[in-house]
Every structure is written in structure tokens, then in C-alpha cells.
Amino acid sequence: MKEIILIKNGELALKGLNRMNFENALIKNIKSTLNGLGAVDITRAQSTITIEPLYDDYPFEQALDKIKKVFGIAAFCRAAACEKDINVILEKCVPYLKDALQSVKTFKVEAKRSDKKFPLTSPEISRLVGGALLKNYHHLKVDVHNPEIVVTVEVRDTAAYIRAGQLHGAGGMPVGTAGRAAILISGGIDSPVAAWMMAKRGITLDAIHFASPPYTSLRAEQKVKKLLSKVAEYSGTIRLGIVPFTELQQTIAEKCPEEYFTLIMRRMMMRISQRLAEKSGSLALITGESVGQVASQTLPALVTTDAVVSLPVFRPVIGMDKDEIIEISRKIDTFETSIEPYEDCCTVFTPKHPRTKPTIKQCQDAEALFDYEPLVEKAVQDTVFEFIG
Ligand code: ATP
Numbered sequence: 010m011k012e013i014i015l016i017k018n019g020e021l022a023l024k025g026l027n028r029m030n031f032e033n034a035l036i037k038n039i040k041s042t043l044n045g046l047g048a049v050d051i052t053r054a055q056s057t058i059t060i061e062p063l064y065d066d067y068p069f070e071q072a073l074d075k076i077k078k079v080f081g082i083a084a085f086c087r088a089a090a091c092e093k094d095i096n097v098i099l100e101k102c103v104p105y106l107k108d109a110l111q112s113v114k115t116f117k118v119e120a121k122r123s124d125k126k127f128p129l130t131s132p133e134i135s136r137l138v139g140g141a142l143l144k145n146y147h148h149l150k151v152d153v154h155n156p157e158i159v160v161t162v163e164v165r166d167t168a169a170y171i172r173a174g175q176l177h178g179a180g181g182m183p184v185g186t187a188g189r190a191a192i193l194i195s196g197g198i199d200s201p202v203a204a205w206m207m208a209k210r211g212i213t214l215d216a217i218h219f220a221s222p223p224y225t226s227l228r229a230e231q232k233v234k235k236l237l238s239k240v241a242e243y244s245g246t247i248r249l250g251i252v253p254f255t256e257l258q259q260t261i262a263e264k265c266p267e268e269y270f271t272l273i274m275r276r277m278m279m280r281i282s283q284r285l286a287e288k289s290g291s292l293a294l295i296t297g298e299s300v301g302q303v304a305s306q307t308l309p310a311l312v313t314t315d316a317v318v319s320l321p322v323f324r325p326v327i328g329m330d331k332d333e334i335i336e337i338s339r340k341i342d343t344f345e346t347s348i349e350p351y352e353d354c355c356t357v358f359t360p361k362h363p364r365t366k367p368t369i370k371q372c373q374d375a376e377a378l379f380d381y382e383p384l385v386e387k388a389v390q391d392t393v394f395e396f397i398g
Pocket residue numbers: 192193194195196197198199200201217218219220295296297298302303305353354355
């Protein structure tokens with residue numbers, strides 16, 4: 010029997026041109042994630058996208074795993090496609106639904122008829138299909154209010170589709186519909202989650218990582234790439250820029266009062282990131298900061314880092330507790346990698362008593378003790394790029 014995958018769009022309130030952009034981007038992203046699993050035909054009609062494999066033994070489970078990670082999808086499922094003839098539907102539905110119905114006791118049938126020329130009404134289709142299933146599977150009962158599984162029969166213009174249940178999609182908006190932004194990615198728990206959250210709203214991701222060899226190791230860089238490759242399963246390919254940060258950090262450590270190390274380092278990170286973002290067309294910066302989590306994330310500290318950039322800084326986890334962030338990191342499978350013990354450049358020169366209520370003026374005075382501009386520009390120029398995912 011011919012099997013297909015049905016995909017329901019998310020964000021149904023979208024209209025007109027926005028809707029077209031949304032659907033075009035979604036189809037492009039679906040094509041790209043399924044690329045490599047074999048040829049498929051992708052069509053759309055009535056806010057449903059249909060994926061039809063063009064050869065036998067299509068790896069459906071692998072394809073569903075990938076589709077689960079595409080933003081902009083509300084729900085999806087495997088379905089059998091057959092001729093729009095009630096006798097064919099009745100004959101096909103019994104064997105096709107066998108596995109799905111074996112493990113449940115109650116079900117109901119919902120019929121949807123978008124082809125109004127079909128000779129039976131939706132309630133008639135439901136009744137006939139329900140009857141055929143009851144006749145063949147004696148353990149089943151109909152429960153219209155609270156069934157364990159809903160069998161759906163859709164009669165559309167081109168074919169009839171039979172399916173049992175459906176899976177939740179990743180939600181959000183298709184990546185590519187909301188502009189580009191740059192995630193400042195460390196090897197920690199928070200920044201991959203922040204990246205994922207913004208990709209979920211349709212943002213195309215660039216990534217920036219600050220490395221301070223030999224204080225930070227190659228392993229730390231590999232960890233960041235591994236984290237990004239997990240995020241890229243949702244966001245699509247990410248361009249990563251690795252910024253050589255050692256010289257700036259050493260100079261800060263040499264010239265500035267210790268209590269300002271972290272703040273000034275973060276202000277330098279923001280300056281460099283803004284320049285890289287402008288070069289790549291990123292319209293915003295993203296960080297994994299959360300109010301009060303560490304000394305450099307108090308409100309006054311965040312004010313001093315925002316003050317050096319004109320781009321908006323998105324901090325999607327700003328109001329979340331650590332355990333809420335961890336819950337997402339487990340869901341997107343970055344947690345186990347994030348807790349690997351490699352050092353981050355932030356932890357290399359940490360002051361014993363960091364300022365928690367700094368002012369912009371104090372930071373400016375501390376920075377005025379050295380000429381940072383050439384070092385900032387050099388870091389931008391020496392950034393090395395590669396594509397992840
Ligand atoms: P995370 O779990 O993301 O590392 P954190 O709680 O450890 O967060 P910090 O180390 O203070 O927090 O960093 C705050 C944010 O600054 C990070 O979420 C990230 O966006 C950015 N950041 C920190 N270190 C780096 C780095 N080496 N390269 C790029 N961005 C960084």
C-alpha cells in the first residue's frame with residue numbers, strides 16, 4: 010500500500026503573502042532535512058504538505074525523526090494513501106491500522122471530506138470505517154468522548170488518506186522567515202538553548218565563539234561545534250566564526266583592575282560580535298544570559314554590556330531558572346555535551362571579587378587604561394569561519 014507523510018502547518022493565523030513565505034520556507038526546510046534519504050515528491054494543498062516517497066522501502070522512521078525537528082510544523086503523521094472509493098478505503102483501513110489498534114481498547118473515527126463531490130458525507134464515512142474496524146478487531150470499542158486513538162480518514166481532491174493519531178511538530182516558525190542573528194555560543198548549557206529558542210521563531214543563525222588558546226583547548230572548541238551540530242538539526246546549517254581572543258584577554262588582565270575583568274571582557278565580546286554581525290547581515294545578537302545567574306548577569310552588569318552595541322541583544326532565557334533551561338537542553342539533546350568539563354574563556358581570568366553593580370562610567374574608565382581598538386579589529390580580522398550542520 011502506498012504510504013505518505015502528512016504535515017500540518019503551524020501558526021495558522023498567518024495570511025496572504027506571509028503565509029506564502031511561511032509555506033515556501035517550510036517546504037524548503039523539509040526538502041533540505043530529508044535530503045539524502047531518497048527521492049520524494051512534496052506537494053501542498055489546504056495547509057497540508059504531503060510527502061510521497063518515489064521508491065519502495067523509504068526510511069519512514071528516519072524521515073519522521075528529522076521532520077520532528079523542523080520548525081513551523083504543528084503536527085505530522087504517517088498515512089496510507091488510496092483511491093477515493095469507499096470500498097477501497099474500507100478494504101485498506103483494516104490491515105493498515107492493525108499495528109496502531111493492537112495496543113488500544115477504545116477508538117473513534119473522524120472523517121474529513123474536502124472533496125465535496127464524494128458521494129458519502131463525513132458521518133457516513135466515519136460510521137462505515139468504524140463498523141469495518143469493529144468487525145475485524147473484536148477487542149475494540151468506540152468511545153467518541155475520550156478515545157485512546159483517533160482514526161482519521163481524509164477525502165481530498167487527489168486521494169483518500171487513512172491514519173491513526175498524529176505527532177506534535179516542533180511548532181514555531183520556519184527558519185529563514187525572520188532574518189539572521191548571531192548567537193554568542195559558549196560551551197555551557199544556556200547558549201545552545203538560547204540559539205534553539207530563537208531559531209524556533211524563524212531566525213537564521215550565525216554563531217560566534219571566543220577561544221583563548223592555550224588557556225582554552227581544542228577540545229573546548231570541538232565541544233562548541235558538537236553543540237552547534239545538535240542545534241543545526243533544528244536550525245539548518247550554522248556559520249560559526251571562531252574569534253581568537255587570547256591577546257585581548259591577556260591585555261585586559263594586565264592593564265585593567267581585576268574586579269572589572271569579566272565585565273570588560275564581555276564588553277569586548279559584544280563589540281567584536283557587533284562588527285562580525287554587521288559583516289554577515291545579522292540584525293541582532295543572541296546570548297544565553299539569565300538575570301542574576303552569575304556576577305556578570307546582574308541587571309547593572311547587563312546594562313554595561315548592552316551599552317557598547319547598537320544592535321538589539323536577544324536573551325531568550327533571561328527570565329528562566331536554571332532547571333527550566335536544563336529541561337530544554339535535555340529535550341534538544343545538548344545537555345550531556347554541555348556538561349563535559351572543558352574550560353571556557355570566561356572562566357580563565359575570573360576575578361575573585363567581580364563587580365556586581367558596575368556603572369557604564371566605571372567600565373569606560375577601566376577600559377581607558379589601554380588602547381583596545383586595534384585589538385578588537387584584529388580579532389575581527391583574524392576570525393576563522395566554518396559551516397556546521
Ligand atoms: P552558558 O551556559 O551559555 O555558557 P553561562 O551561564 O555559563 O552560560 P557565562 O559564561 O557568563 O554564562 O556567559 C554568558 C553568555 O555569554 C553565554 O550564554 C554566551 O551567550 C556568551 N558567552 C560566554 N562565553 C562565550 C564564549 N567563549 N564565546 C561566545 N560567547 C560566549
